[in-house]
Amino acid sequence: MATGVWLIGARGSVAVTSVVGALALRAGLAEPTGCVCELPALRGLTLPGLGDLVFGGHDIVDTPLSKRADELAAAGVLPGRLVTAVAGDLPTVAEALRPVPAGRCQSEIADGIAADIIAFRDRHHLDRVVVINVASTEAVPVPRSAHADLAALRAALARPGAPLPPSSLAAYAAFTAGCPFVDFTPSTGARLPALHELATSSGLPYAGNDGKTGETLVKSVLAPMFAMRNLTVRTWSGTNLLGGGDGANLADPAANAAKTASKQRLLAEILGYQPQGTTRIEYVDDIGDFKTAWDLITFTGFLGTSMRLEFSWHGCDSALAAPLVLDLARITAAAHRAGLSGPLADLAFFFKDPLGATDHSLAEQWAALCGLVRRVGAASR
Amino acid sequence: MATGVWLIGARGSVAVTSVVGALALRAGLAEPTGCVCELPALRGLTLPGLGDLVFGGHDIVDTPLSKRADELAAAGVLPGRLVTAVAGDLPTVAEALRPVPAGRCQSEIADGIAADIIAFRDRHHLDRVVVINVASTEAVPVPRSAHADLAALRAALARPGAPLPPSSLAAYAAFTAGCPFVDFTPSTGARLPALHELATSSGLPYAGNDGKTGETLVKSVLAPMFAMRNLTVRTWSGTNLLGGGDGANLADPAANAAKTASKQRLLAEILGYQPQGTTRIEYVDDIGDFKTAWDLITFTGFLGTSMRLEFSWHGCDSALAAPLVLDLARITAAAHRAGLSGPLADLAFFFKDPLGATDHSLAEQWAALCGLVRRVGAASR
Amino acid sequence: MATGVWLIGARGSVAVTSVVGALALRAGLAEPTGCVCELPALRGLTLPGLGDLVFGGHDIVDTPLSKRADELAAAGVLPGRLVTAVAGDLPTVAEALRPVPAGRCQSEIADGIAADIIAFRDRHHLDRVVVINVASTEAVPVPRSAHADLAALRAALARPGAPLPPSSLAAYAAFTAGCPFVDFTPSTGARLPALHELATSSGLPYAGNDGKTGETLVKSVLAPMFAMRNLTVRTWSGTNLLGGGDGANLADPAANAAKTASKQRLLAEILGYQPQGTTRIEYVDDIGDFKTAWDLITFTGFLGTSMRLEFSWHGCDSALAAPLVLDLARITAAAHRAGLSGPLADLAFFFKDPLGATDHSLAEQWAALCGLVRRVGAASR
């Protein structure tokens, strides 16, 4: 039942919060708050346990894990007492982290990534490894013809140049190594026809994109409320203030564009029409790992009466993301064990821009998730 | 298919907005925004149409309907152009309004109420009449032994004194007249064992209580969001500022207590525990028929991280209530036609404190509502 | 004592609200709410009275005044009963409105503008005319060498081409006609060395820019609060949602840039340092003439504790601007009568980007305003 979790971006805030949290939960030092699989409705099914998870991963930086954990404690993301309590377990995880392999072409780099993952699986005698991308958001890549077809992609990867963005190269390598892949970021990841072909021909499931941790989570329950009451949303305008590493990255307009587009598309899909208004992302480094979102919604009711709703959300992104990363590792591992392959649309509950799914209502997504977990939990016996 | 709607409090804001709105919709002058039965998911089933509804009712005041309609236009609740457009139809409705009958004991008063309703049904050749309470909120009544049993209640009603609050007397009279009863207010209405006995023995359905039009509507989608994500709500504190007639009435601490208690109970039922915090209702006459609610929610996530959500809601109560009154009249009429009796738990979608139902998640309530409408729509053929 | 008010943009929302309001006040139909000159501290000084004001103006569109007044009533900016009550007075004002003169060069256009103003002054036997720009915001113009010097400017105006943006051409024409000029918009107006030279050599006062009617008004009291308490503002991030004509215009990034820059500069001038954060302006036509601003301020206190303040402001721009336009007309007329010339820095109270002043604290600006009004009121006896 031992399950590997290979984190792309393993030294980032989300990854380190996930690792420290899993160690603390295993040691009985904290409650599993935020872990969806620990809810009464899902608990007790035969998913891999939190204690079955073994962590490894790649990162392009080499900041020591313990240093990142201390920084997160100073920033109020991790409780200092937990960082101290699990300090003795961090070196074992740190040993399983690897620098991103180099190579003359992306094919060689992918081989290096896959080799690292396979070595990790063998060393720890793992039943399977789930690869999860929690690296910084990439810019939207230039479309290329090699993306459309696996044979063309393989040929392109063997030549110099970089046909794939890093997140997609990680997905390619994961599939090559026989591992499911989950993209928690808005980057491209597995969302290319060539990679879909590789995953399904290898019998591998994958999921994504973009963990739903803040404003979009709230949208996914408020928008259906307006729809169910036949109230017409006229304007939905949002401002997101982000600090931390991801904030700085998203200040890049290219990365920003990918994220804000998916945030507004959801409204059209739930409501059946696109209200006015846009979503702004602004980087404010003083805010740190906490994010503030403010949304104004104007709507009309009976006979055209104008009304409004405003909300502001102050959340800690890493603390919201980390338990979902653990949930995704456990459910995706069970789905792989149960023989599922291709996009796991029933994981839409976790994502802003869910693969293979168009129902953005959180309640519908919750029902789909419960169904999936019951199936793959039952299948395991 | 002609269906009567007998409004208790027929000259109040909600009643007049419902009447003017129904006339405007029938004339094709407005879209059915806010009318749940007009959503694609429910439209087309054989409910009584908006054009089948005939209005009458009781009120303790005698303000002319047209004067109330003008006041609502001045207050921005009704568009002036619609009030002007339907002015020619208001006298017909006004003729069907009656003062509340007098009597030496409540039994005589109830007979008078029932006689008025029956006369209305006969005069307009109606298939049935749904009685809907939209009067001001009452204080919580003193419990009495006569409430427990129909025979005891009948005996008590025949004696001087007032064993029933007005809302319950209206329910009693409705049932006596063979009519379904809906309570859109937090008052007692049909919620007494003796009245339940009368309704079921008469084969009559009833529903309530307290139309869910503002802060509680938002709570009913946000609280499940926290629950589904296994986030622990620590505090949920609300402030409601109300103007208009209902606001002044709710400033009475006794009426207030009934309303605020049901607002917080919902949280415990959705979350499985009671967060800290209370709901305050304050009367501010400057606000008029518009209501402002502000809620602060503090919650903890993974490893105890503190986060928060605030929302403020600015809604027009009458505009939110009126289309639901029309929906309730249509669905309850269809349920009666289909032979249902007793509390209609599947109407929980419409109520803050739903009779016979304990699931307060709006998404679950929506599913139940759709099921009910499909059953009673199909049953009619 | 008869004083003309010549409005550039005389058929726009601010102008029409000012005119209808002045007529209603004169007729005793409304209280002078929002009129600063009617406060006890300033009332009773010998400013021109509201009844002394005579309106005229230019506009590039020819929408009838009465139609614009009806539109403003429909939008909730003007009460319908006042529009009806003053309807008989509007034709007189409408007769005093002129299309913007044409010409082969800007010199000819300016002559036409000045001729219209002088004709208006003569026809109505006015002591003086104050020209006030309430037209839509212009894009920031390209700097030109002719702006630096009056002789060069006169030469350039006589040639084809448009060395001056419309707001500056209006200021030029006003000064040529011997009239004070006030710019209520963020456009360039009189803010060019050549125009300053013309005003001072003609003994004429001028004032501007950009009426302080919403978010910036609140900033001008909150920022000094932080400063006086020695609290360090870390972030001040604002979102402004605007509808109406000015909103659409400001969606043009060039116009937008002028406005948002002045909004943030004020913070640096009050606080002595520039906090993080920007101001966003977004156009949302559903909002109409009402504007919603949301600001998040994070600040640190004793020993570095992080704290925050959020505000949202829902104001009607025209209703906030119009009484200030009347105040500015009256005070500027008195200043002219008292012999003042050049920029009236003591009118900073009214402006986001005040000419000749750097103190952005509203309380300091109020003291300066009171001083000015007492001086020019006393000077008149």
Add this chain to the structure above:
Amino acid sequence: MATGVWLIGARGSVAVTSVVGALALRAGLAEPTGCVCELPALRGLTLPGLGDLVFGGHDIVDTPLSKRADELAAAGVLPGRLVTAVAGDLPTVAEALRPVPAGRCQSEIADGIAADIIAFRDRHHLDRVVVINVASTEAVPVPRSAHADLAALRAALARPGAPLPPSSLAAYAAFTAGCPFVDFTPSTGARLPALHELATSSGLPYAGNDGKTGETLVKSVLAPMFAMRNLTVRTWSGTNLLGGGDGANLADPAANAAKTASKQRLLAEILGYQPQGTTRIEYVDDIGDFKTAWDLITFTGFLGTSMRLEFSWHGCDSALAAPLVLDLARITAAAHRAGLSGPLADLAFFFKDPLGATDHSLAEQWAALCGLVRRVGAASR
């Protein structure tokens, strides 16, 4: 120049934050953020320096200072690194803390309090001691005839019973010991005619009441803004959610009443009329030492247009109060040195319910404060 600061409630959050902060500032470990006397406008006058302050005090509990400091660090009020850094200095302060003296009548208790203060002054060779009440808020006391007159009060104190609430007994003892008294709480303190008589006859200044640290601070700048713009405030409704010790105490309706009344009175004094709406204080222990206030202000502008402003404030009460306690100690000591006696109305800047002052506009209060500091700073040379 050595100045004693004798804190009533010396082991409470505000006191401990003040002490730790003063030690950290003295050691150069932190910036004097929040210290008004360190602003450029006031710095450099001959007030006692932060390094001249020596702390002592009374408390009814005996929690060790270092334990309270650790608790405040855990709660995010004090930075852990500063608590660690000043740990070596805390024992010296702890030695100067005393339990509240006992006695058979309040006269004996007052003698004991005064004796403790005098012993502290002598032991540390202090020029003077300022007594500052930062204890929990008391209930409003029953009025007594002995409060009106010093002779009657002295007679009553010598008899059994408790004619004075604790805060007033502390003020009595302070004056007896020849010390100025400052009340940072809403309790009665020196606000009794008999105590005023004692202070002035002893040549002692006093100040209070109720440190202005949150919602009221914001009110004191926003209300003048509406007044200066002649906008009519219709409603001002506030909700304050408090945790921590003071929050629990204020949940007592009697204490609550004192505080909420002063919060609304300020509006009438600034605006010249009392808007609708009340201020609610609710205790929510999850919020800890941080306070959230939400205020809704509705106002009307030109021709009656309705507009609104909402704000929410999230502040740490102890962090906001502590630097003001240091400021008050320094300025009151200088005022004593300069020979002032009676209520220091020019300290209104610091208080919600300022003694001897009725101008509640923060800008006016700031001007008065600057004047006072310049006078007493200059007087010292």
